[in-house]
Amino acid sequence: VWRPEPGFLASLPNLKLILSLGAGVDHLLGDPQLPRHLPIVRLVDPHMTDAMSEYVVLQVLRLHRRDLDYRAQQEAGVWRELDQKNAVERRVGILGLGELGQDAAKKLKALGFDVAGWRRSEKTVTGLRCHAGAAGLPLLLGRSEILVCLLPLTAETEGILNSSTLALLPRGAALVNAARGAHLVEEHLLAALASGQISAAVLDVFREEPLPADHPFWHHPCIVLTPHVAAFTNPVTAAPIILDNIRRFEEGRPLLNRVDPARGY
Amino acid sequence: VWRPEPGFLASLPNLKLILSLGAGVDHLLGDPQLPRHLPIVRLVDPHMTDAMSEYVVLQVLRLHRRDLDYRAQQEAGVWRELDQKNAVERRVGILGLGELGQDAAKKLKALGFDVAGWRRSEKTVTGLRCHAGAAGLPLLLGRSEILVCLLPLTAETEGILNSSTLALLPRGAALVNAARGAHLVEEHLLAALASGQISAAVLDVFREEPLPADHPFWHHPCIVLTPHVAAFTNPVTAAPIILDNIRRFEEGRPLLNRVDPARGY
Numbered sequence: 001v002w003r004p005e006p007g008f009l010a011s012l013p014n015l016k017l018i019l020s021l022g023a024g025v026d027h028l029l030g031d032p033q034l035p036r037h038l039p040i041v042r043l044v045d046p047h048m049t050d051a052m053s054e055y056v057v058l059q060v061l062r063l064h065r066r067d068l069d070y071r072a073q074q075e076a077g078v079w080r081e082l083d084q085k086n087a088v089e090r091r092v093g094i095l096g097l098g099e100l101g102q103d104a105a106k107k108l109k110a111l112g113f114d115v116a117g118w119r120r121s122e123k124t125v126t127g128l129r130c131h132a133g134a135a136g137l138p139l140l141l142g143r144s145e146i147l148v149c150l151l152p153l154t155a156e157t158e159g160i161l162n163s164s165t166l167a168l169l170p171r172g173a174a175l176v177n178a179a180r181g182a183h184l185v186e187e188h189l190l191a192a193l194a195s196g197q198i199s200a201a202v203l204d205v206f207r208e209e210p211l212p213a214d215h216p217f218w219h220h221p222c223i224v225l226t227p228h229v230a231a232f233t234n235p236v237t238a239a240p241i242i243l244d245n246i247r248r249f250e251e252g253r254p255l256l257n258r259v260d261p262a263r264g265y
Numbered sequence: 266v267w268r269p270e271p272g273f274l275a276s277l278p279n280l281k282l283i284l285s286l287g288a289g290v291d292h293l294l295g296d297p298q299l300p301r302h303l304p305i306v307r308l309v310d311p312h313m314t315d316a317m318s319e320y321v322v323l324q325v326l327r328l329h330r331r332d333l334d335y336r337a338q339q340e341a342g343v344w345r346e347l348d349q350k351n352a353v354e355r356r357v358g359i360l361g362l363g364e365l366g367q368d369a370a371k372k373l374k375a376l377g378f379d380v381a382g383w384r385r386s387e388k389t390v391t392g393l394r395c396h397a398g399a400a401g402l403p404l405l406l407g408r409s410e411i412l413v414c415l416l417p418l419t420a421e422t423e424g425i426l427n428s429s430t431l432a433l434l435p436r437g438a439a440l441v442n443a444a445r446g447a448h449l450v451e452e453h454l455l456a457a458l459a460s461g462q463i464s465a466a467v468l469d470v471f472r473e474e475p476l477p478a479d480h481p482f483w484h485h486p487c488i489v490l491t492p493h494v495a496a497f498t499n500p501v502t503a504a505p506i507i508l509d510n511i512r513r514f515e516e517g518r519p520l521l522n523r524v525d526p527a528r529g530y
Contacts, residue, residue, distance in 0.1 A: 050351050050377055057376065058330055061323035070491050077483050079475035079492040086315050086499075110375045111322065112315055210344035218342050226335050227344040234351075 002233075006031040017041070017249045019242050021233050023048060023100065025259050026153035026180060040259040041245050047237035049103045055178055055230035056104040056148055059202040060113065063146050063174040064090050068200050068222065087112035093144025094118070095160070096151035096179065097125055098265075100231075104150060116140055120156070141168035146176065153180035154264030163188040166198055174200045178230040181206035186217070193222050204230040267498075271296040282306070282514045284507055286498050288313060288365065290524050291418035291445060305524040306510050312502035314368045320443055320495035321369040321413055324467040325378065328411050328439040329355050333465050333487065352377035358409025359383070360425070361416035361444065362390055363530075365496075369415060381405055385421070406433035411441065418445035419529030428453040437464045443495040446471040451482070458487050469495040 001009070002021040009015060010033035018040045020028060025042050028034055062068075066082050073080060090113055094101045097119040105115045105128050116129035118140035124130060131140040141147070147169060151157045161177065161184040175198060177184050186207055192198040202224045203217065209228055217223050241256075248255050259265060266274070267286040274280060275298035283305045285293060290307050293299055327333075331347050338345060355378055359366045362384040370380045370393050381394040383405035389395060396405040406412070412434060416422045426442065426449040440463055442449050451472055457463040467489045468482065474493055482488050506521075513520050524530060 047351060050353070051349070054326060054330060054352055054376060058323065058326035058332070061319060061326065065319060065323055067323070070494075071489075073492070074483065074490055077478055081492055081494050081497070084316070084494065084497060086312055087319055088315070107376060111319060111372060213342055218339065224336075225339050227338070227346055229335075229346050229349065232346070232349060 001028070003027040004031070007033045009033070010035055017246070017255075019043070019245060020259075021238070021242075023231070024152055024180060025265060026182075029259075029261060029264060034261075036261045039249070039255055040261065041255050042257045042259055042265070043233065043238055043241065044099050044257045045234065045238050045241050047234045048231040049099050051234075052100050052150070052178060052231035053104045053107045055204065055226075056150070056176060057107050057111070059176045059178075059224070060092055060108060060146050060148065061111070062202065062224070063176070063200055064113075068224070072221070088114065090114060090145055091116070091143050092146045092148065093140045095140070095147065095149045097123075097128070097130065098150070098152070101148075101150040102128070104148065116143060137165070138168050141165055142170070144173060145170055146174050148176045149179045149183050151179050151183060152265035153182055156264070158182050159185050161185065161189070163191065166192045169198070171197055172199045174198065174202075176202045178204045181209065190216060190220075193220065198222075200224075202226075204228055266293070268292040269296070272298045274298070275300055282511070282520075284308070284510060285524075286503070286507075288496070289417055289445060290530060291447075294524075294526060294529060299526075301526045304514070304520055305526065306520050307522045307524055307530070308498065308503055308506065309364050309522045310499065310503050310506050312499045313496045314364050316499075317365050317415070317443060317496035318369045318372045320469065320491075321415070321441060322372050322376070324441045324443075324489070325357055325373060325411050325413065326376070327467065327489070328441070328465055329378075333489070337486070353379065355379060355410055356381070356408050357411045357413065358405045360405070360412065360414045362388075362393070362395065363415070363417070366413075366415040367393070369413065381408060402430070403433050406430055407435070409438060410435055411439050413441045414444045414448050416444050416448060417530035418447055421529070423447050424450050426450065426454070428456060431457045431463055434463070436462055438462075439464055440466040441468075442466070443469045446474065455481060455485075458485065463487075465489075467491075469493055 018038055020042050023042055069082055092108055092113045092115045094105050094117040097117045102125055105117055108115045118131045118136055122132040200222045204226045205228055217225055245255055283303055285307050288307055334347055357373055357378045357380045359370050359382040362382045367390055370382055373380045383396045383401055387397040465487045469491045470493055482490055510520055
């Protein structure tokens with residue numbers, strides 16, 4: 001399922017297993033009638049992970065290489081070299097170190113970026129500087145010239161990108177949100193862009209999707225937006241993964257990528 | 266030196282060694298009075314190579330992920346998902362497999378792209394499908410949905426991006442030129458964009474730089490241009506490399522990255 005109507009799953013008397021067609025399950029856990037006693041699994045598909053990393057690497061490179069400035073110069077017919085450092089001198093922070101965050105971190109590091117990550121729980125990731133928990137968040141934010149959000153959406157992470165956290169970034173930092181729109185307090189981003197605390201943002205997800213026609217993000221000169229396309233579910237690669245979990249369920253073997261409803265992902 | 270006035274080097278009676286401040290030496294070899302009997306070396310700096318690969322990876326990802334289409338949609342306030350394949354399904358061709366081409370190929374492959382390369386002479390590059398010489402060029406072009414030019418500018422490569430070669434690309438292919446403006450016959454690109462043979466181009470270099478104010482590239486909707494900034498010479502990292510070659514010269518040891526004026530690079 002993907003975004004079933006609230007109450008729909010509860011209406012199915014013989015339901016035994018719930019398989020999400022996406023990596024996130026916030027679309028399921030938001031249903032107050034969700035049959036939480038049933039097993040729920042998320043989709044973890046290397047093809048989607050690769051697509052997400054393509055998106056993240058593209059957007060981090062865009063921000064690193066001052067693409068919005070050069071775009072404005074092209075529009076104005078201006079030929080001017082701008083200061084540029086190399087990736088090795090650019091500190092990138094990744095919120096969320098699950099499958100998506102770890103893969104993006106690895107690929108950004110391969111391009112030379114100085115990458116660190118943050119996750120809810122203490123757990124080391126080979127070759128990556130990691131911060132964890134509430135105490136670790138300011139440490140990650142304080143170093144991140146480019147911040148990438150790849151968190152699951154849970155009660156703990158909703159609104160995590162807000163005026164307080166954005167203020168902890170180095171002045172002029174840039175933001176990429178490819179997770180969920182509800183991670184970001186949208187008015188706080190607009191204020192941070194207006195003050196110069198944030199220089200640019202690339203957003204693939206929004207509180208309301210499709211983004212309303214009158215939303216100020218559409219025509220903001222410092223915002224690049226895409227219509228929730230960072231990583232599609234790809235039927236050809238997803239079907240065998242879903243089938244594997246159905247077989248595991250039927251044969252009584254452990255399910256892969258089972259969701260803990262209490263944790264939220 | 267970088268772009269000395271023609272005749273200037275010939276006016277220096279005690280000149281012993283010519284060191285280019287850039288990776289290319291076309292700016293030297295175009296001088297008819299160049300003292301060709303003197304050793305000439307190019308600058309090969311890993312910091313510049315990394316910068317060039319950042320640029321190439323950014324632009325290939327941009328074209329791969331339909332960034333120009335999404336940009337037009339944002340400008341028009343349109344929310345629409347577009348078809349997208351993964352990097353593994355996208356064929357990229359690289360013209361030129363020197364330091365720059367090989368590094369870009371390696372980094373594109375790390376993101377999953379299906380990369381092949383072309384060079385003047387038969388020489389294998391580990392892990393890369395290579396075509397060589399005049400006979401190999403159509404093979405490379407025929408497979409390249411995204412073509413990246415990183416060639417040295419020589420008598421053989423001037424104008425290599427022209428109506429005949431562009432016509433050998435798959436219909437709707439895209440082009441990145443980060444080498445020299447004279448590789449491209451600019452009017453031929455405009456015609457190929459008009460016919461739809463080429464869907465988009467990213468250009469860092471031009472026949473005349475700065476690009477003249479009335480040049481049609483400035484405001485073409487299918488062209489992204491940058492002002493020759495793909496890879497700057499970086500004094501901090503370049504100086505020791507240049508110094509090393511000066512010491513080698515003084516001590517009679519072999520020079521690194523010596524140019525063959527007959528070959529042109």
